[in-house]
Amino acid sequence: MIDLEGGGGSRLTFDPADDGFPVWSPDGRYIAYRSSRNGKFQLMRKLSNGAGQEDVLYKSSTPTFADDWTPDGRALIVSRLDPKTNSDLWLLPLDGPRTLAPLVRTPADDPRARLSPDGRLLGYISSESGRMEAYVQPFPSLDGKWQLSQSGGGNSPPQWRRDGKELYYASRGSLWVAPVVSQDPFSLGPTQRLFTEPPTQRGSFPAASADGQRFLYPVDLVQLAAPKYNVIVNWASDVRQR
Numbered sequence: 148m149i150d151l152e153g154g155g156g157s158r159l160t161f162d163p164a165d166d167g168f169p170v171w172s173p174d175g176r177y178i179a180y181r182s183s184r185n186g187k188f189q190l191m192r193k194l195s196n197g198a199g200q201e202d203v204l205y206k207s208s209t210p211t212f213a214d215d216w217t218p219d220g221r222a223l224i225v226s227r228l229d230p231k232t233n234s235d236l237w238l239l240p241l242d243g244p245r246t247l248a249p250l251v252r253t254p255a256d257d258p259r260a261r262l263s264p265d266g267r268l269l270g271y272i273s274s275e276s277g278r279m280e281a282y283v284q285p286f287p288s289l290d291g292k293w294q295l296s297q298s299g300g301g302n303s304p305p306q307w308r309r310d311g312k313e314l315y316y317a318s319r320g321s322l323w324v325a326p327v328v329s330q331d332p333f334s335l336g337p338t339q340r341l342f343t344e345p346p347t348q349r350g351s352f353p354a355a356s357a358d359g360q361r362f363l364y365p366v367d368l369v370q371l372a373a374p375k376y377n378v379i380v381n382w383a384s385d386v387r388q389r
Contacts, residue, residue: 148195148197157197159178159193159195159197160180160182160191160193160201162182162184164182164183164184165182165183166180166181166182166191167180167181167182168180168181168212168213170213170214170215170216170223171195171216172195172216172220173216173217173218173219173220174220175195176194176195177192177193177194177195177220178192178193178194178195179191179192179204179213179216179223180193180213181210181211181212181213186208187206187207187208188206188207188208188209188210188211189203189204189205189206189207189211190203190204190205190206190211190212190213190223190225190239191203191204192204192241204223204239204241204245205225205239205245205247207227209227209228209229209230210227210228211225211226211227211228212225212226212227212259213225213239214226214236214259214260214261214304215260215261215262216262217262217266218262218264218265218266219266220241221240221241221242222238222239222240222241223238223239223241224236224237224238224239224250224260224261224262224269225237225238225239225247226257226258226259226260227247229252231254232252232253232254233254233255233256233257233258233274234256234257234258234259235249235250235251235252235253235257236249236250236251236252236257236260236269236271237249237250237252238250238287250269250287250289251269251271251273251284251289253273253275255273255274255275256273256274256279257271257272257273257274257275258272259271259272259302259303259304259352260272260304261304261305261306261307261352262286263286263307263311263330264307264309264310264311265311265330266286267285267286267330267331268283268284268285268286268307268330268333269283269284269285269286269289270282270283270295270304270305270306270307270314270316271284271304271305272300272301272302272303272304276294278298278299278300279299279300279301279302280294280295280296280297280299280300281294281295281296281300281301281304281305281316281317281318282294282295283295283305283314283333285331285333291332291333293333295314295316295318295335296316296317296318296319296323297318297319298318298319299317299318299319299320300316300317300318301316301317301318301320301344302317302347302348302351303317303347303351303352303353304316304352306352306353306355307327308355308357308358308359309357309358309359311327311330312326312327313325313326313327313359314326314327314335315341315355315359315362317344320343320344321340321341321342321343321344322340322341322342322344322353322362323338323339323340323341324338324339324341324359325337325338325339344364345364345366345367346366346367347364347365347366347367348365348367351364351365352365353365
């Protein structure tokens with residue numbers, strides 16, 4: 148935990164296992180994260196102030212991640228790898244029996260998701276078309292579906308401005324923005340290109356500031372620094388024509 152004003156930091160988890168992919172609860176009291184312990188992938192929950200013991204939310208034999216909380220803090224959107232159906236999206240209730248309920252489960256790869264601020268729309272990425280694209284469905288009914296991206300939707304799911312009035316998604320190597328005209332039925336206004344996205348690792352999330360004016364990316368510095376080459380095909384013919 149890093150204090151941006153005071154500059155101090157404190158350690159949140161202390162198990163020697165690999166802990167990562169933290170997600171804040173809507174009220175800021177808890178952090179859910181993935182841990183790998185004793186050959187199992189576990190979803191954990193701990194108070195963000197570090198007090199008390201961590202709570203095991205779910206155990207799995209395959210990689211499992213917490214992508215987002217529902218706005219009421221009573222459930223998690225979970226991504227889980229299945230040997231037969233690749234990555235799928237599930238809902239994990241935190242009240243009562245913690246049994247996964249399927250949200251997006253197809254033979255394609257459906258790896259990551261985000262909810263709109265009011266929890267009425269689920270944005271996610273899927274390779275069902277043969278390449279990764281960004282989609283939106285009503286939540287929790289999933290009654291309806293809209294494709295946002297064209298020619299590739301990147302590695303991160305769509306996400307909303309804090310007030311829910313703008314939607315950001317990746318397409319053709321760039322980040323795009325569109326005003327949300329209506330949630331029911333879902334409708335967007337004119338889409339605009341913001342910028343070319345930097346190279347990021349699969350599984351990482353960019354984060355938008357509350358006002359949508361700044362974006363934080365976990366950048367792959369190795370890929371960013373890699374040399375780039377331009378290849379000219381049939382260059383001899385072009386020389387002769389000149």
